[in-house]
Amino acid sequence: MKIVVLGAGRLAWHLVPALNAAGHEIEAIFNRSLSNALPIAEKVGAKTLNQLADLPQDADLYILAVQDSTIELIAQQLPALLKGRRVVHTSGATPARVLARHCSDYGVFYPLQSFSKEKELDFRKIPLCIDAKYSETKEVLRELARSISDLVYEINDDQRAELHVAAVFVNNFVNHFYGIGQDWLQQHQIPFEILHPLIQNTAEKILSARASDLQTGPAIRRDWETIKRHESQLEQIPEYLELYKMLTQSIIQTTEK
Amino acid sequence: MKIVVLGAGRLAWHLVPALNAAGHEIEAIFNRSLSNALPIAEKVGAKTLNQLADLPQDADLYILAVQDSTIELIAQQLPALLKGRRVVHTSGATPARVLARHCSDYGVFYPLQSFSKEKELDFRKIPLCIDAKYSETKEVLRELARSISDLVYEINDDQRAELHVAAVFVNNFVNHFYGIGQDWLQQHQIPFEILHPLIQNTAEKILSARASDLQTGPAIRRDWETIKRHESQLEQIPEYLELYKMLTQSIIQTTEK
Numbered sequence: 225m226k227i228v229v230l231g232a233g234r235l236a237w238h239l240v241p242a243l244n245a246a247g248h249e250i251e252a253i254f255n256r257s258l259s260n261a262l263p264i265a266e267k268v269g270a271k272t273l274n275q276l277a278d279l280p281q282d283a284d285l286y287i288l289a290v291q292d293s294t295i296e297l298i299a300q301q302l303p304a305l306l307k308g309r310r311v312v313h314t315s316g317a318t319p320a321r322v323l324a325r326h327c328s329d330y331g332v333f334y335p336l337q338s339f340s341k342e343k344e345l346d347f348r349k350i351p352l353c354i355d356a357k358y359s360e361t362k363e364v365l366r367e368l369a370r371s372i373s374d375l376v377y378e379i380n381d382d383q384r385a386e387l388h389v390a391a392v393f394v395n396n397f398v399n400h401f402y403g404i405g406q407d408w409l410q411q412h413q414i415p416f417e418i419l420h421p422l423i424q425n426t427a428e429k430i431l432s433a434r435a436s437d438l439q440t441g442p443a444i445r446r447d448w449e450t451i452k453r454h455e456s457q458l459e460q461i462p463e464y465l466e467l468y469k470m471l472t473q474s475i476i477q478t479t480e481k
Numbered sequence: 482m483k484i485v486v487l488g489a490g491r492l493a494w495h496l497v498p499a500l501n502a503a504g505h506e507i508e509a510i511f512n513r514s515l516s517n518a519l520p521i522a523e524k525v526g527a528k529t530l531n532q533l534a535d536l537p538q539d540a541d542l543y544i545l546a547v548q549d550s551t552i553e554l555i556a557q558q559l560p561a562l563l564k565g566r567r568v569v570h571t572s573g574a575t576p577a578r579v580l581a582r583h584c585s586d587y588g589v590f591y592p593l594q595s596f597s598k599e600k601e602l603d604f605r606k607i608p609l610c611i612d613a614k615y616s617e618t619k620e621v622l623r624e625l626a627r628s629i630s631d632l633v634y635e636i637n638d639d640q641r642a643e644l645h646v647a648a649v650f651v652n653n654f655v656n657h658f659y660g661i662g663q664d665w666l667q668q669h670q671i672p673f674e675i676l677h678p679l680i681q682n683t684a685e686k687i688l689s690a691r692a693s694d695l696q697t698g699p700a701i702r703r704d705w706e707t708i709k710r711h712e713s714q715l716e717q718i719p720e721y722l723e724l725y726k727m728l729t730q731s732i733i734q735t736t737e738k
Contacts, residue, residue, distance in 0.1 A: 387675065414644055439656055
């Protein structure tokens with residue numbers, strides 16, 4: 225396929241080479257700032273451009289790999305001719321219908337992963353959630369997704385919205401708790417690496433069991449003595465103490481249901 | 482070494498075979514209920530007993546692998562002669578000083594991992610935190626720890642208490658969020674496996690970076706539109722909504738420090 229990618233952020237950084245390696249032609253990369261687009265474009269021999277009016281009109285697919293908040297703005301500003309072409313966004317949090325107002329043949333191509341430029345990712349292990357207005361486009365997106373990943377799911381707007389909420393809990397919020405662990409140990413001059421095996425093991429076990437069957441710790445044991453001791457330790461950081469109390473309460477509630 | 486283990490729970494289930502495989506003799510396993518002790522004892526050819534008065538008196542080490550709440554009770558009820566022998570507990574949440582009241586040569590042998598009977602664990606990758614009143618005993622525990630694990634740390638009572646708080650955040654609380662993810666997706670008929678790669682990736686990245694550098698999601702982006710949408714989705718489960726609001730607030734605060 226001949227593809228134009230709009231956006232040059234972390235997703236484009238990983239997606240563009242993966243598409244190229246699967247034999248697709250990345251015709252051009254659009255970005256307001258060309259200096260961000262250039263290093264990605266160079267990897268795959270693509271043109272770069274920073275004016276929407278200059279977008280090639282013959283691509284098979286236009287991928288909006290831009291921030292959620294600018295998806296609709298870009299779709300709106302697409303040259304009239306392109307509004308009839310296949311346009312997809314890549315956002316988990318954004319309904320496809322924001323494209324519907326501006327494009328006729330639209331869809332979603334959402335890789336469910338948290339991307340950072342530093343870490344190499346094997347795209348074949350990244351779930352791709354696809355959806356489209358037309359079933360023909362859905363088929364095209366499915367083929368494209370399969371060419372770069374083994375994990376392809378058809379997920380509609382409603383499901384994707386719920387999926388995104390769950391992703392916030394198991395990724396963003398989990399990472400925040402990792403951060404509290406790092407901060408707490410640093411404050412007490414204890415190396416965080418002591419917790420590495422525990423973190424890995426917790427993340428592995430959830431792949432094959434229910435969290436409720438795996439739950440350990442003072443809350444699930446109703447070990448009030450330990451809970452009280454933890455709370456008094458946490459008094460130095462009221463924010464952590466509040467989180468501790470709330471999570472302890474929530475774990476207890478779960479088992480009372 | 483000749484070792485007596487008191488307790489036949491999940492920790493003993495993993496620790497006893499690991500000690501045995503490293504060439505130590507498990508002389509006896511004590512447990513109030515013999516039916517729990519037997520399957521562990523059979524693996525290593527140990528005696529079982531359910532009366533503290535029957536404990537062998539010639540072991541080099543007595544390991545209290547019992548619930549936190551019963552450590553002191555057992556220590557108190559040890560036969561007088563044993564109170565002068567080397568006695569350690571295995572708890573991350575309990576100060577060594579609860580043993581000090583009853584034993585003269587005491588210490589801690591704390592494996593920092595969450596054990597379940599189902600999952601096989603490589604003990605060499607489990608951090609062992611040791612401490613003891615006497616430096617000679619500390620040396621003995623260090624040798625013992627090294628015989629079964631590559632990750633041995635000397636951690637005193639205060640550090641271990643702080644470590645345990647951090648472990649609650651990165652393990653117990655993280656597992657609870659995994660559970661919310663599972664529950665939420667089940668309610669919306671979406672397979673949880675879609676989130677597996679994200680969970681694995683999040684847990685891997687934290688091994689080599691600061692959480693604050695890895696944080697993604699609507700909170701860190703101040704993406705209020707997405708946050709509002711998530712909150713309205715979560716209204717069906719007020720408990721989840723409250724957690725969402727609190728974590729979002731906490732992530733925002735972290736970047737304002």
